[in-house]
Amino acid sequence: MTPRAYQAVKNCQVIVGYKAYLRLLDSDLSGGLLAGKEIISSGMTQELSRAGKAIEKALAGHDVCLVSSGDPGIYGMAGVILELLEKKGATEIPIEIVPGVTAASSCAGLLGAPLMNDFAVISLSDLLTDAKVIEKRIHSACRGDFVIVFYNPRSKKRIKPLERAWQILLKYRPPQTPVGIVRNARRADEEAILVPLKDLLAVKQIDMGATVIVGNSKTFLNGKYMITPRGYERKKTS
Amino acid sequence: MTPRAYQAVKNCQVIVGYKAYLRLLDSDLSGGLLAGKEIISSGMTQELSRAGKAIEKALAGHDVCLVSSGDPGIYGMAGVILELLEKKGATEIPIEIVPGVTAASSCAGLLGAPLMNDFAVISLSDLLTDAKVIEKRIHSACRGDFVIVFYNPRSKKRIKPLERAWQILLKYRPPQTPVGIVRNARRADEEAILVPLKDLLAVKQIDMGATVIVGNSKTFLNGKYMITPRGYERKKTS
Numbered sequence: 001m002t003p004r005a006y007q008a009v010k011n012c013q014v015i016v017g018y019k020a021y022l023r024l025l026d027s028d029l030s031g032g033l034l035a036g037k038e039i040i041s042s043g044m045t046q047e048l049s050r051a052g053k054a055i056e057k058a059l060a061g062h063d064v065c066l067v068s069s070g071d072p073g074i075y076g077m078a079g080v081i082l083e084l085l086e087k088k089g090a091t092e093i094p095i096e097i098v099p100g101v102t103a104a105s106s107c108a109g110l111l112g113a114p115l116m117n118d119f120a121v122i123s124l125s126d127l128l129t130d131a132k133v134i135e136k137r138i139h140s141a142c143r144g145d146f147v148i149v150f151y152n153p154r155s156k157k158r159i160k161p162l163e164r165a166w167q168i169l170l171k172y173r174p175p176q177t178p179v180g181i182v183r184n185a186r187r188a189d190e191e192a193i194l195v196p197l198k199d200l201l202a203v204k205q206i207d208m209g210a211t212v213i214v215g216n217s218k219t220f221l222n223g224k225y226m227i228t229p230r231g232y233e234r235k236k237t238s
Numbered sequence: 239m240t241p242r243a244y245q246a247v248k249n250c251q252v253i254v255g256y257k258a259y260l261r262l263l264d265s266d267l268s269g270g271l272l273a274g275k276e277i278i279s280s281g282m283t284q285e286l287s288r289a290g291k292a293i294e295k296a297l298a299g300h301d302v303c304l305v306s307s308g309d310p311g312i313y314g315m316a317g318v319i320l321e322l323l324e325k326k327g328a329t330e331i332p333i334e335i336v337p338g339v340t341a342a343s344s345c346a347g348l349l350g351a352p353l354m355n356d357f358a359v360i361s362l363s364d365l366l367t368d369a370k371v372i373e374k375r376i377h378s379a380c381r382g383d384f385v386i387v388f389y390n391p392r393s394k395k396r397i398k399p400l401e402r403a404w405q406i407l408l409k410y411r412p413p414q415t416p417v418g419i420v421r422n423a424r425r426a427d428e429e430a431i432l433v434p435l436k437d438l439l440a441v442k443q444i445d446m447g448a449t450v451i452v453g454n455s456k457t458f459l460n461g462k463y464m465i466t467p468r469g470y471e472r473k474k475t476s
Contacts, residue, residue, distance in 0.1 A: 001240070003241070079467065097348075097351070118360045
């Protein structure tokens with residue numbers, strides 16, 4: 001968490017967020033950073049309702065924090081709140097989007113340096129995006145030889161998008177292509193795993209808290225590190 | 239800067255980095271955060287020499303910080319240092335890559351919420367990557383309808399890659415596609431500019447300190463904000 005984000009949470013009167021994320025800020029939701037604040041928490045997939053409540057509280061004159069994990073601007077709450085402000089005719093509310101460290105960054109650092117060259121970020125959740133659009137994007141990212149970062153790779157009920165992604169990836173990239181999987185990055189139970197592409201589906205740790213980074217044609221393993229070369233240097237020395 | 243990065247700088251004995259970035263940490267390079275530290279600074283494009291000096295100092299038993307702006311794992315120093323460690327046979331040196339807020343995140347937040355859906359990150363610097371590879375990636379990213387984030391979009395001497403990118407973009411996206419340009423994000427002189435794609439090349443502020451974010455087919459302007467919808471919601475309401 002950046003100092004700017006910490007200050008925003010500390011100075012607000014009302015805090016709104018998915019309960020699991022609020023617990024990361026203050027494990028018992030009252031004794032620490034969140035002491036004395038009005039707390040509005042809800043479960044997953046209730047993003048619109050959370051954003052609506054945040055706007056109501058702001059219109060009533062309170063300083064409100066709407067919390068995302070990672071960076072709120074990447075698959076987070078920034079878009080939902082800005083769209084809803086317009087629909088509710090509440091565009092006079094001053095908004096600050098406080099950027100954070102997104103999973104691509106926090107996970108890459110635990111694997112080595114897989115994002116030293118151009119990369120594509122794709123969410124495998126087909127709740128909000130049509131499965132065909134997702135598949136088309138995987139094809140395009142493969143053709144462009146992008147390193148690919150998959151967010152929301154798999155859940156208990158949603159197995160197929162990752163299977164389908166894996167099948168597409170194998171059409172373009174060798175079975176030995178390095179893949180990194182990071183779960184719960186920068187939390188107490190973080191795990192970082194490196195496997196060749198061919199073994200991706202067998203990694204049990206892939207769930208909604210995981211991020212998957214698939215190397216491009218130049219990515220290599222260097223001891224315990226996954227590295228995508230920045231550019232010509234590697235060519236000259238190999 | 240995250241608290242983890244701050245602590246790493248505070249606790250090190252030797253700090254190595256591009257002079258302009260070190261000045262962001264401590265404007266006179268001695269009175270503040272950097273007081274009492276050995277400082278090794280050098281100009282741009284001397285990444286390999288900086289990394290080499292950092293390794294020498296670490297081998298001599300010092301705690302060393304090698305500084306990048308943004309996230310060191312995204313076009314930063316993480317890859318250079320890991321590759322060089324292997325070449326120098328110094329893989330026993332313990333390394334921590336401290337993630338940061340990359341320009342895609344810090345810039346997106348100033349424009350609205352352009353990265354709510356899948357996106358591709360492409361550096362337009364052809365110093366380390368062949369111009370043809372860059373062009374191929376722009377074509378692929380356009381075909382996949384990715385939002386595109388361009389790093390290193392233009393310098394005084396390097397005008398052509400952005401011109402070429404713009405020509406390619408116009409083959410796939412309407413001239414009115416929203417584009418956001420952010421310069422010196424989160425610094426005193428930050429600037430955020432929104433233009434339609436057709437006017438991109440005329441934006442004088444595009445230089446090496448700028449980041450350019452090009453919307454996908456669904457990106458729209460909402461008052462002063464650039465928003466890419468997360469998914470189906472927009473379809474239902476429009």
